[in-house]
Amino acid sequence: MRSASRAFAQAACLFAAFAACVGLRLLEAPRWFAPELLLDGQPLMSTHDAYAWLAGAMGVNLRGHEPLAVIVELVNGLTGLSPEAIGFWLPPLLAALAGLPFVHLAHRLGILAFGFPAAVVAGCSLGYVVRTRVGSLDTDPFALFFPLFLAVELFITLSPLLREVWRGPAEKPDVRGAPDRVSVGACFGSFGLGLWCMAGVWLYAGMRPVITILLCFAALLGAALGRPQVRPWSVVLPLLPLAMLALGGGAGVVVGLGFALAVWRRPELGFSRRAGWTIAAALALMVVVFGFEIVRDIVVRLDYWLFPAADVVVSATNGPNLPSVLQSIREAQSMPLVDVARYLSVHPVLTIALVLGYAWLAFRRPAALVFVPLLALGLCASILGARFVMFGAAAMGAGVLGLGLLARRFVPRAWGRFPLAVALAGAILVPATLFMDRLRPDPVLSPRHAAALAEISSVTPSSSWLWLWWDYGYAAEFYAERFPIANGARHDAKWLYPLAAVHAGKPFEAANLMRFFAFSMQAQERALSERPEISGNPSFIHERTPPMTALAGLDGLSAQAEAQAVADGRRKPEGGYPDQYFVVSWDTLRLAGWIIRFGTRNLADGTFATGDVSRIEGDMRVDTEQGLLHSPLAGTLPLASLDVLDEAGNSGFSWQRGSGMHVVMNRQTREAFMMDATAYGSAMVQLLVGEPSRFARDFELVIDAAPWARVYRLLP
Numbered sequence: 167m168r169s170a171s172r173a174f175a176q177a178a179c180l181f182a183a184f185a186a187c188v189g190l191r192l193l194e195a196p197r198w199f200a201p202e203l204l205l206d207g208q209p210l211m212s213t214h215d216a217y218a219w220l221a222g223a224m225g226v227n228l229r230g231h232e233p234l235a236v237i238v239e240l241v242n243g244l245t246g247l248s249p250e251a252i253g254f255w256l257p258p259l260l261a262a263l264a265g266l267p268f269v270h271l272a273h274r275l276g277i278l279a280f281g282f283p284a285a286v287v288a289g290c291s292l293g294y295v296v297r298t299r300v301g302s303l304d305t306d307p308f309a310l311f312f313p314l315f316l317a318v319e320l321f322i323t324l325s326p327l328l329r330e331v332w333r334g335p336a337e338k339p340d341v342r343g344a345p346d347r348v349s350v351g352a353c354f355g356s357f358g359l360g361l362w363c364m365a366g367v368w369l370y371a372g373m374r375p376v377i378t379i380l381l382c383f384a385a386l387l388g389a390a391l392g393r394p395q396v397r398p399w400s401v402v403l404p405l406l407p408l409a410m411l412a413l414g415g416g417a418g419v420v421v422g423l424g425f426a427l428a429v430w431r432r433p434e435l436g437f438s439r440r441a442g443w444t445i446a447a448a449l450a451l452m453v454v455v456f457g458f459e460i461v462r463d464i465v466v467r468l469d470y471w472l473f474p475a476a477d478v479v480v481s482a483t484n485g486p487n488l489p490s491v492l493q494s495i496r497e498a499q500s501m502p503l504v505d506v507a508r509y510l511s512v513h514p515v516l517t518i519a520l521v522l523g524y525a526w527l528a529f530r531r532p533a534a535l536v537f538v539p540l541l542a543l544g545l546c547a548s549i550l551g552a553r554f555v556m557f558g559a560a561a562m563g564a565g566v567l568g569l570g571l572l573a574r575r576f577v578p579r580a581w582g583r584f585p586l587a588v589a590l591a592g593a594i595l596v597p598a599t600l601f602m603d604r605l606r607p608d609p610v611l612s613p614r615h616a617a618a619l620a621e622i623s624s625v626t627p628s629s630s631w632l633w634l635w636w637d638y639g640y641a642a643e644f645y646a647e648r649f650p651i652a653n654g655a656r657h658d659a660k661w662l663y664p665l666a667a668v669h670a671g672k673p674f675e676a677a678n679l680m681r682f683f684a685f686s687m688q689a690q691e692r693a694l695s696e697r698p699e700i701s702g703n704p705s706f707i708h709e710r711t712p713p714m715t716a717l718a719g720l721d722g723l724s725a726q727a728e729a730q731a732v733a734d735g736r737r738k739p740e741g742g743y744p745d746q747y748f749v750v751s752w753d754t755l756r757l758a759g760w761i762i763r764f765g766t767r768n769l770a771d772g773t774f775a776t777g778d779v780s781r782i783e784g785d786m787r788v789d790t791e792q793g794l795l796h797s798p799l800a801g802t803l804p805l806a807s808l809d810v811l812d813e814a815g816n817s818g819f820s821w822q823r824g825s826g827m828h829v830v831m832n833r834q835t836r837e838a839f840m841m842d843a844t845a846y847g848s849a850m851v852q853l854l855v856g857e858p859s860r861f862a863r864d865f866e867l868v869i870d871a872a873p874w875a876r877v878y879r880l881l882p
Contacts, residue, residue: 172273172278175278176269176270176273176278176281179269179272179278179279179281179282179285180266180269180285182282183262183265183266183269183281183282183285183286183289184262184263184266184285185262186282186286186289186290186591186595187258187261187262187264187265187285187286187289187290188258188259188261188262190290190295190595190598190599190602191257191258191261191262191295191298191299191300191602192258192300193599193602193603194299194300194602194605194606194607195300197606197607198210198254198300198301198607198609200607202613203607203609203613204613205613205616205617205620208248208250208251209250209251209254209300209301209609210250210301210609210610210611210613210616211250211253211254211301211302211303211609211610211641212299212300212301212302212607212608212609212610213297213301213302213303213304213610214610214637214638214639214640214641214654215303215304215640215654216253216301216302216303216304216640217253217610217640217641217643217644218640218643218653218654218655219232219234219235219238219253219303219304220235220238220249220250220252220253220303220644221640221643221644221647222234222235222238223235223236223238223239223242223249224249224644224647226643226644226647226705227640227643227653227705228705228706228709233368233369234303234304234305234369237256238252238253238256238303241256249644252303253301253303254300254301254303255300256303257298257299257300257301257302257303257304257307258298258299258300260298260307260308261289261294261295261298261306261307262289263289263307263311264288264289264294264307264310264311264314264559265284265285265286265287265288265289265290265314265559265563266285266289267285267314267315267318267319268281268284268285268288268314268318268563268564268566268567269281269282269284269285270318271284271318271321271322271567272284272567272570274322275531275567275570275571276574277567277570277571277573277574277583278580279570279580279583279584279586279587279588280566280567280569280570280573280583280587280590281567282587282591283566283587283590283591283594284563284564284566284567284570285563286591286594286595287511287512287520287559287562287563287565287566287594288310288314288559288560288562288563289559290512290594290595290598291509291510291511291512291555291556291558291559291562292508292509292511292512292598292601293509293510293544293547293552293555293556293558293559294306294310294556294559295598295601295602296509296605297553297556299605301609305369305370305372306556308366308369308370308373309370309372309373309376309556309557310556310557310559310560311366312362312363312366312369312370312373313373313376313377313380313540313557313560314540314559314560314563315362315366316359316363316366316377316380317380317536317537317540317560319355319359320380320381320384320405320533320536321531321533321534321536321537322533323355323356323404323405324384324387324388324533324536325531325533327388327392327393328387328388328391328392328393328532328533329391329392329393329394329532330530330531330532355404356404356405356406356407356408357407357408357411359408360407360408360409360410360411361411363377363408363411364411376539376543376557379539380536380539380540381405381408381409383535383536383538383539384405384536385405387532387533387535387536388405391532485719485720485721485722485725486663486714486717486720486721486722486725486726486769486770487722487767487768487769487770487771487772488659488660488662488663488714488767488769489659489662489663489666489763489764489767489774490658490659491636491657491658491659491662491764494757494760494763494764495551499551499552500547500548500549500550500551500552501547501548501551501552501555502548503548506544506545506547506548506555506558509547509552509555510544510555510558510559510561510562511559511562511594512594512597512598512601513597516593516594516597517562519565519569520561520562520565520566520568520569521561521565522565522568523564523565523566523567523568523569523572524537524541524561524562524564524565524568525568526568526569526571526572527564527565527567527568527571528568530568530571531571534564534568537560537561537564538561540557540558540560540561541557541558541560541561543557543558544556544557544558544559544560544561545558566590569590570583570587573586610637610638610641610753611638611641611751611753612751612752612753612874612875614871614874614875615638615751615752615753615871615874615875616641616645617871618749618751618869618871618874618875618876618877619638619641619642619645619646619749619875620645620646621869621871621877622642622645622646622648622747622749622869622877623645623646623647623648625868625869626646626648626745626747626868626879627744627745628647628648629744629745630648630649630744630745630746630747631648631649631650631651631684631687631743631744631745631746631747632646632648632649632650632651632747632749633650633651633665633668633680633746633747633748633749634650634651634748634749634750634751634754635652635665635669635754635757635761635850636650636651636652636653636654636656636657636661636662636665637654637757638650638749638751638753638754639651639652639653639654639656639657640653640654642749648747649704649705649708651664651665651683651713652665655709656709656712659714660712660713660714660715661712661713661714662764663714663764663765663767663769664679664683664713664714664716665713666761666764666765666767667679667729667733667765667766668680668683668748668765668849669754669761669765669848669849669850670761670762670764670765670766670775670777670844670848670849670850671733671765671848671849672847672848672849672852673849673852673853673856673860673861673864673865674735674863674864675733675734675849676748676849676864677864677865677880677881678732678733678734678735678738679729679732679733680746680748680880681738681739681743681746681880681882682716682732682737682738682739683713683716684713684739684743684744684746684880685716685739685740685741685742685743686713686715686716686739687711687712687713687715687743688741688742688743688744689741690710690711690715691707691708691711694707694710694711695707717729717769722769722770722771723770725769725770726768726769726770729769745879745880746879746880747868747877747878747879747880748849748853748865748877748878748880749875749876749877750849750850750851750853750854750875750876750878751854751874751875751876752811752832752837752854752873752874752875753874753875754850755779755830755839755850755851755854756781756839758777758779758839758841758845758848758850758851759776759777759778759779759780759845760777761777761848761850762774762775762776762777762779762844762845762848763775763776763777765848766844775844776842777841777842777844777845778827778841778842778844778845779839779840779841779842779845780839780840780841781837781838781839781840782795782797782799782800782829782838782839782840783799784797784798784799785797785798786800786838788805788808788819788829790808790819793805793806793808793819793821793823793826795827795829795840800840803826803827803840804821804823804825804826804827805821805823805826805827805828805829806820806821806823806825806826806827806828806843806846807819807820807821807826807828807829807846808820808828808829808831809828809829809830809831809855810831810833811830811831811832811833811854811855811872811873812832812833812834812872812873813834813872813873815872816855816856816857816872818855827840827841827842828840828841828842828843828845828846829841830846830851830855832873833873834873853865853876853878854872854873854875854876858870858876858878861878863881864880864881865878865879865880865881866878866879866881
């Protein structure tokens with residue numbers, strides 16, 4: 167009965183933690199269903215990547231075989247829910263799983279009551295919440311859950327093998343005879359955990375470097391802090407089947423199972439004097455079989471994380487000086503340390519308390535040091551970008567358990583510690599709730615923009631290509647079911663620069679560049695289509711036809727001269743290409759500063775126009791007689807023009823000045839942008855605010871959803 171009551175208590179704690187994490191994220195859901203935020207009664211997504219999985223589930227792109235797309239397709243088939251509804255409601259359910267392993271660990275430590283706040287702080291840390299809110303269908307729940315689960319299991323596996331450095335000599339327990347039993351059981355447990363990690367790698371391929379770091383760190387802990395009665399290689403032994411499976415894929419299953427069976431048949435294998443050679447042979451086998459692929463994954467991941475620096479080196483030495491997109495991605499931008507401290511949990515003060523609690527846990531249970539790599543990744547958000555801060559939530563959960571152990575020293579009775587655990591949970595949930603209350607719906611594109619993309623599917627040939635900024639590429643795949651030139655996967659320099667140059671150039675320059683790059687891509691597609699193994703897969707072919715191939719083999723000076731000649735109309739392609747459509751939108755104006763920076767880049771020396779574009783904050787007033795902008799924040803500024811956009815058209819004003827800023831305002835939202843002449847003259851602005859007849863030589867207006875979006879067909 168006692169074991170049954172413990173099981174019930176653990177189940178209740180799991181359910182409560184899961185419900186709290188889901189409930190917190192659902193607090194903002196009603197605000198997303200305001201009529202002005204819906205498209206045909208369906209919600210919009212809060213992250214660009216969500217549309218990648220929804221489009222994959224529809225079979226539009228190459229992601230149809232990937233786990234999240236498969237899950238969406240499966241849920242859609244079982245429930246009949248629309249893909250948009252699944253993409254909206256599923257993230258909170260997946261995200262709530264992340265902290266649940268702490269409930270099991272708290273139970274093992276004898277402080278089950280603290281499993282609830284530990285799971286809640288891991289599942290509700292602000293850095294994790296903002297990436298797993300409603301409508302943010304992506305791999306982030308898997309990216310945190312599986313490493314955290316692995317760290318918890320490594321803690322449990324290593325605990326009996328590591329010495330407790332805080333104990334005096336007389337307090338050290340007798341562990342003679344334990345290593346054999348622990349290692350045999352641990353090897354088979356490690357094999358099962360390896361299968362679990364294989365599932366994690368399938369769900370989130372980027373987890374392999376994190377698993378590698380955790381396993382290497384655990385092995386170092388074993389070598390440095392192993393009990394005197396346990397040889398260092400005996401600590402490494404239980405980790406080998408896990409490493410073989412998690413990192414080796416199908417081949418790792420065979421090798422890992424064989425290794426576990428060998429230890430089962432010969433339990434003394436890990437404790438004989440020759441065991442070191444056995445371990446060395448196993449490690450050598452892993453390096454030979456899996457090492458190259460593991461190292462390649464880590465190098466590729468580091469190259470992506472550190473891409474801006476690498477991009478400058480590659481561009482400067484191998485050809486045109488191309489821009490890097492990573493610097494413009496919000497999640498890749500570094501965070502101030504004070505924000506890191508806040509987003510690791512829910513408040514900087516609480517973060518400090520939990521770090522101290524974690525230090526206490528590591529002092530009492532050295533195996534807890536296995537969470538250090540995840541804490542380090544969280545702190546690296548100040549360098550590598552905001553997306554990393556969520557990993558630190560694992561150490562915050564461990565910190566709660568450290569506080570639980572400290573409470574047990576002073577309050578030995580479980581019922582006495584229960585109010586402390588509840589108070590700690592409240593200290594986590596109250597600030598998190600206030601944060602969610604201030605959070606406002608922020609869809610990645612407006613409903614009218616999405617509606618314009620959806621209309622494209624009915625007014626354009628299925629073979630059409632769309633030129634729109636890469637942030638909206640996945641949404642275009644989902645709504646328009648057409649091929650976008652770039653998206654969240656195709657946004658490195660060889661895709662980014664041509665797309666940015668089209669947006670940043672004058673309308674006639676944009677048309678010339680579109681023809682030039684489209685002809686190059688079509689020529690590449692024809693060559694690839696002749697290969698029988700891929701001829702029937704247009705999505706696969708599209709992924710391998712970057713427009714920058716048109717300038718391949720040129721150095722920076724030559725590439726710049728060629729691009730300028732094309733833009734001016736002095737170089738014209740000779741050949742056909744599918745119908746090309748240019749989508750300009752109000753949403754894109756919010757990114758206009760970066761687009762100008764990328765699109766005006768000099769391919770020879772890397773210089774660029776600054777693209778002075780800023781949103782006007784607060785109230786503003788325009789003196790239309792004098793052409794003056796009065797703003798409490800910006801002061802009084804002379805204007806060259808004012809464009810006030812609504813569904814009826816553009817109410818424009820201009821003043822004869824040799825200088826001055828341009829203001830573009832959306833009358834419906836009262837949102838306004840101030841920009842310099844370079845940005846104002848760009849195609850992405852002029853095609854949105856200008857009279858379509860001005861561009862009739864190059865473009866035909868197909869869809870007019872101004873002020874939100876316009877879609878133009880490129881004329882031959």
